[in-house]
Amino acid sequence: MDQLSQTFQALADPTRRAMLAHLSKGESSVTDLAKPFLKEMSLPAVTKHLKVLEKAGLITKTRDAQWRPCKINADGLRDVADWMELYRTYWEESFDRLDAYLKTVTAKEKKSKGKKNGRKK
Amino acid sequence: MDQLSQTFQALADPTRRAMLAHLSKGESSVTDLAKPFLKEMSLPAVTKHLKVLEKAGLITKTRDAQWRPCKINADGLRDVADWMELYRTYWEESFDRLDAYLKTVTAKEKKSKGKKNGRKK
């Protein structure tokens, strides 16, 4: 499957989106990420979800002793954002959103202007 | 399946994304939309893809005699854009994109400021 399809596919699951939401608050180990879902599914199921997110370029896993800290990978999100850009004229019909967006700009001006690094795999 | 998952699911297929690309150039009948794909798949397959896009709120179908003109529905795209907004800080790391975005703003200022209509279904 092509990369973008894989990324959309990964996002087409509420569990995986919830995991991303969790990770948006910072790095997290697998067991930690799994905690909210262990009533609904097993740990191997969580492992599989994380593998899907990883292949989709939405998270990266590193190693710390027996833990596998996960964090959000911007690459996948950027691919989606780039694709969405093609359709901005369709979904951006209100100036409310623009106002909201422009508010974020001032906040951003403290951040680096470094070039984005190309998607690896 | 929840609505957003259904929308992401619909986008997780290159054929369906190509159909949206086609529709971004204007309304189109089913046979017209099917034309580029009839070497790879049958007409019923196309019908199915369109049904997926429709349920995802990405297109709408109307009636004109025996034709079913399709056009892009902003609702689905807006759902995705809204979700993406949660992660803007991750994928928006370059000011290039901002520059590009701001260029579109001037062009938009001729357009209506009407409130967006709420998603129906």
Place this chain on the structure above:
DNA sequence: GGTATAATTAACCTATAAGTTAATTAACTG
């Protein structure tokens, strides 16, 4: 009414996504 065109529906097949339990790997801990 009979035929052509547009599109869908029905019935079916096959690959795979998403889950399971049980076993395994890997690192730390006393």
Place this chain on the structure above:
DNA sequence: CAGTTAATTAACTTATAGGTTAATTATACC
């Protein structure tokens, strides 16, 4: 080194996504 914790792998099941062909519906045309 025996035991515990963290996570993955293996083998398997089940539902469904995406395709097929054949039949059906619906409208237009002569």
